[in-house]
Amino acid sequence: MYTQALNIKDMAAAAEDSAFDARFQSRVDAEEKIEPNDWMPDAYRRTLVRQIAQHAHSEIVGMLPEGNWITRAPSLKRKAALLAKVQDEGGHGAYLYAAAETLGVSREDLVEQLLDGKQKYSSIFNYPTLSWADIGIIGWLVDGAAIMNQIPLCRCSYGPYARAMIRICKEESFHQRQGYEIMVTLCRDGTPEQKAMAQDALNRWWWPVLMMFGPSDKDSQHTDKSMRWKIKRFTNDDLRQKFIDATVPQGQYLGLTFPDPAMKHNDRTGHWEHGEIDWSEFKRVVAGDGPCNRQRMKQRRDANENGAWVREAALAFAQKRRARAEAAARIAAE
Numbered sequence: 257m258y259t260q261a262l263n264i265k266d267m268a269a270a271a272e273d274s275a276f277d278a279r280f281q282s283r284v285d286a287e288e289k290i291e292p293n294d295w296m297p298d299a300y301r302r303t304l305v306r307q308i309a310q311h312a313h314s315e316i317v318g319m320l321p322e323g324n325w326i327t328r329a330p331s332l333k334r335k336a337a338l339l340a341k342v343q344d345e346g347g348h349g350a351y352l353y354a355a356a357e358t359l360g361v362s363r364e365d366l367v368e369q370l371l372d373g374k375q376k377y378s379s380i381f382n383y384p385t386l387s388w389a390d391i392g393i394i395g396w397l398v399d400g401a402a403i404m405n406q407i408p409l410c411r412c413s414y415g416p417y418a419r420a421m422i423r424i425c426k427e428e429s430f431h432q433r434q435g436y437e438i439m440v441t442l443c444r445d446g447t448p449e450q451k452a453m454a455q456d457a458l459n460r461w462w463w464p465v466l467m468m469f470g471p472s473d474k475d476s477q478h479t480d481k482s483m484r485w486k487i488k489r490f491t492n493d494d495l496r497q498k499f500i501d502a503t504v505p506q507g508q509y510l511g512l513t514f515p516d517p518a519m520k521h522n523d524r525t526g527h528w529e530h531g532e533i534d535w536s537e538f539k540r541v542v543a544g545d546g547p548c549n550r551q552r553m554k555q556r557r558d559a560n561e562n563g564a565w566v567r568e569a570a571l572a573f574a575q576k577r578r579a580r581a582e583a584a585a586r587i588a589a590e
């Protein structure tokens with residue numbers, strides 16, 4: 257009797273859940289934005305936390321490869337632009353952690369999960385910046401790939417993420433231009449040595465940049481659900497192809513050669529075809545064994561430890577202010 261009552265309760269709860277699910281999906285299909293206090297399936301919330309946290313961590317870890325060149329930028333103008341760009345990336349991390357917090361997680365918890373190896377950051381930031389041309393390449397290609405992936409995220413179904421992306425994309429497009437302008441200076445106005453340095457940077461970064469878009473569609477675990485929920489608007493392979501088609505003419509204008517002997521234009525489809533991506537390298541880097549993974553994680557751990565006193569001081573100051581305000585309110589009420 258008791259078990260039967262429980263079963264009926266379970267069935268009622270399941271029917272209610274599926275009604276909520278259907279209502280949620282119809283809102284998504286109608287292009288309504290989902291806001292923090294709206295009902296959402298747990299799996300939708302988990303997917304967003306995973307993706308937004310990974311994105312936020314990428315922006316913060318992504319400050320390290322370029323930060324490496326701030327003291328060695330070749331002119332005051334280049335130094336000012338690079339400094340501003342790296343600061344922008346820190347700001348993007350802050351907006352994204354704030355967007356993730358609207359889903360009920362704390363920034364401290366997300367940072368801890370990164371430092372414990374439970375959350376990821378983009379594979380691309382595990383490669384070293386060996387020459388000044390790498391700074392041009394990061395702006396041109398890494399920011400270029402980031403924009404290609406992030407413009408559709410401005411239409412993501414989750415309101416706070418979509419709104420954060422609009423501002424981020426505006427800044428990323430300045431980053432892409434400053435990078436391409438460095439490449440133009442090196443390749444079209446520079447010496448043969450500078451052009452060779454630019455070619456070497458392209459040779460080292462091209463394939464890792466293509467990997468930024470994630471595994472091929474047949475191996476992507478999350479794409480189907482994320483497309484249904486309109487978190488993602490395009491598949492990984494579609495975005496990768498759009499990026500290649502936009503980038504190849506830019507490389508040709510620079511007079512550079514892409515390190516892909518199989519690359520060719522298909523006049524029938526209008527797309528640039530590319531050779532096989534080495535997915536074993538991608539898996540190795542994501543698993544923690546890329547050229548700079550250990551160094552990047554050590555830098556983040558050190559920054560977290562060295563910043564502990566600032567967080568403690570800010571908390572103590574906030575508590576002091578609150579106590580003063582409460583005491584003043586008590587006196588006023590007496």
Ligand code: FAQ
Pocket residue numbers: 306307310311312314315318319345376377378379380394398399402405467468469470471475476477478479482492542
């Ligand atoms: N690196 O099923 P999918 C930037 C993981 S920001 C590491 O296809 P999903 C700005 C993925 O998490 C760059 N891991 O996954 C800047 C999943 O593992 P999990 C970051 C990767 O989420 C510029 C597994 O593989 N941008 O550059 C990567 O549907 C210059 C299966 O993959 C974003 O985060 C990767 N590259 O699609 C800053 C954009 N790719 O979590 C400084 C937002 C995939 O189950 C300087 N994110 N994985 O353990 C996205 O659009 C998506 O999350 C994708 C992956 C497209 C990255």
